[in-house]
Amino acid sequence: MSSAMLDLILQATLDTLYMVAISGMISTLLGVPLGVMLYVTRPRQILAMPVLNQVLSIVTNIGRSIPFIILMVAIIPFTRMLVGTSIGINAASVPLTIAAIPFVARLVEGALNELSPGLVEAAQSMGATPWQIVRKVLLPEARGGIITGLTITVVTLVSYSAMAGAVGGGGLGDLGIRYGYNRFNPTIMVITVVILVVMVQGFQSLGDYLVRKSDRK
Amino acid sequence: MIYLENISKTYGVGANTVHALQNVNLHIPQGKIHGVIGLSGAGKSTLIRCVNLLERPSAGKVSVDGQDMTALSPQALNKARHRIGMIFQHFNLLTSRTVFDNIALPLELMGETRSTIRQRVGPLLELVGLVDKANQYPAQLSGGQKQRVAIARALASKPNVLLCDEATSALDPQTTGSILELLRDINKKLGLTILLITHEMEVVKSICHRVSLISDGELVEDAEVGDFFTAPRTQLGREFLNDFLQLEPPKELIERLSPDAGTHTHPVVRLTFSGDAVSTPLISRLARECEVDVSILQAKVESIQDRTLGLMIAELLGTPQQTRDAMAYLESHQLQIEVLGHVQRNA
Numbered sequence: 308m309s310s311a312m313l314d315l316i317l318q319a320t321l322d323t324l325y326m327v328a329i330s331g332m333i334s335t336l337l338g339v340p341l342g343v344m345l346y347v348t349r350p351r352q353i354l355a356m357p358v359l360n361q362v363l364s365i366v367t368n369i370g371r372s373i374p375f376i377i378l379m380v381a382i383i384p385f386t387r388m389l390v391g392t393s394i395g396i397n398a399a400s401v402p403l404t405i406a407a408i409p410f411v412a413r414l415v416e417g418a419l420n421e422l423s424p425g426l427v428e429a430a431q432s433m434g435a436t437p438w439q440i441v442r443k444v445l446l447p448e449a450r451g452g453i454i455t456g457l458t459i460t461v462v463t464l465v466s467y468s469a470m471a472g473a474v475g476g477g478g479l480g481d482l483g484i485r486y487g488y489n490r491f492n493p494t495i496m497v498i499t500v501v502i503l504v505v506m507v508q509g510f511q512s513l514g515d516y517l518v519r520k521s522d523r524k
Numbered sequence: 525m526i527y528l529e530n531i532s533k534t535y536g537v538g539a540n541t542v543h544a545l546q547n548v549n550l551h552i553p554q555g556k557i558h559g560v561i562g563l564s565g566a567g568k569s570t571l572i573r574c575v576n577l578l579e580r581p582s583a584g585k586v587s588v589d590g591q592d593m594t595a596l597s598p599q600a601l602n603k604a605r606h607r608i609g610m611i612f613q614h615f616n617l618l619t620s621r622t623v624f625d626n627i628a629l630p631l632e633l634m635g636e637t638r639s640t641i642r643q644r645v646g647p648l649l650e651l652v653g654l655v656d657k658a659n660q661y662p663a664q665l666s667g668g669q670k671q672r673v674a675i676a677r678a679l680a681s682k683p684n685v686l687l688c689d690e691a692t693s694a695l696d697p698q699t700t701g702s703i704l705e706l707l708r709d710i711n712k713k714l715g716l717t718i719l720l721i722t723h724e725m726e727v728v729k730s731i732c733h734r735v736s737l738i739s740d741g742e743l744v745e746d747a748e749v750g751d752f753f754t755a756p757r758t759q760l761g762r763e764f765l766n767d768f769l770q771l772e773p774p775k776e777l778i779e780r781l782s783p784d785a786g787t788h789t790h791p792v793v794r795l796t797f798s799g800d801a802v803s804t805p806l807i808s809r810l811a812r813e814c815e816v817d818v819s820i821l822q823a824k825v826e827s828i829q830d831r832t833l834g835l836m837i838a839e840l841l842g843t844p845q846q847t848r849d850a851m852a853y854l855e856s857h858q859l860q861i862e863v864l865g866h867v868q869r870n871a
Contacts, residue, residue: 436602450620523662
């Protein structure tokens, strides 16, 4: 294999990591608070706001129900407005982030759901404000579940980012399609897939390790 | 210290309305331990949650330490809650925090500095006997140790009221004993007013000064513990007491008991002695003065705080006239006497 080819593979790998990192980070920053909101605004919860809860829930569901490949195309105007272009890794990071936010939010909500309601009650009996309950009770207690959710998100983002390759997004998916599929180069195809597999294994192991470290149960 | 006035709590609307509490009135003076006992679903949990407003009553007034709780703003309520500790059946400790940090939590919530927290948590660990467990996590502790952590946590903000929600129900009898002893200790040392709810008479007997019986959301009895254990006024109270004392006639006797007196039968009676009657040699006097023989089938003496309670199931052997006299004699000596039935003598 030529050194030009190797450079190409290396660049594509870095591109994929870049897209996953950017979309993973931003979707965590926005998805975790959204997940917390989905949980605390439920009826009989610490910030019960049933109407807001319904609205958030519907918006989240809409975000989750649009197939990624359609979302990617549908939000091109928005992407262009945000990063100035609709192709390349920066452009691909936009739909990846948009798709991951509701995903993260539901997983965070699910992790909070697993907590015993007694914990919140105990904190309330100590005179904790809703914000204190979120910061000192809900988030630390659900940390393991949240990390599990974020690991699932990152792994999903790796495969979604490969899909972004289909519309000129760059990264390993792009490489696999252009060189492996369109030019009938099975070696490139296999190499791309192997790298993706290794990447997913790595993220999963890292996530598992972090969960184990934070789990005191 | 704690006043509940005409507290009612209803859930749901229309046909689905559930009356969890109805016109509950309760006063607990400073420094007392008050127990509320009842079957599950009677409204105990709702009642105790109405004190710190984890449940807001539908009607009525709650006042703690002179403060009308129901009238407070959310901020003022949180402040008032710092003065009311609470412990739970399932401990509700944070699994992600060490023992030390669990006890520190209420202080963090109050915005205390790290050094104040360290000064406060140390003595609390000592009080509950867990100094060596400070850096362990709740998962590494036994149930009794977890409840001790919860007690220390509840005391961290220096409350003057402690609410105990079935605090010993998840513990084995031995551990229950040690937790109750700790609560009694705290009550004496710190002058803490304690309200506890339980379904166990043992808990009431060993630490409460006064007890209320709750049934279907209403307080049906409110008495000093000694009085409640010697003379409950309601049927439910008697059931709780009999269950606790477990003084039932032997099975083979129950089968032979008949509700009616015949010509050759003898009454089987349950006698409850309290007060002076316990220390008087009544049975031997009875035998002499009424010329009956007393065959004791079961007997038990319980001491409830400063009172002694004697219980006995006995068969009175004599002519119908003699046994009638004997029962009248016993009643005249402040004994409670209950005829369980009559048995035919084989001999």
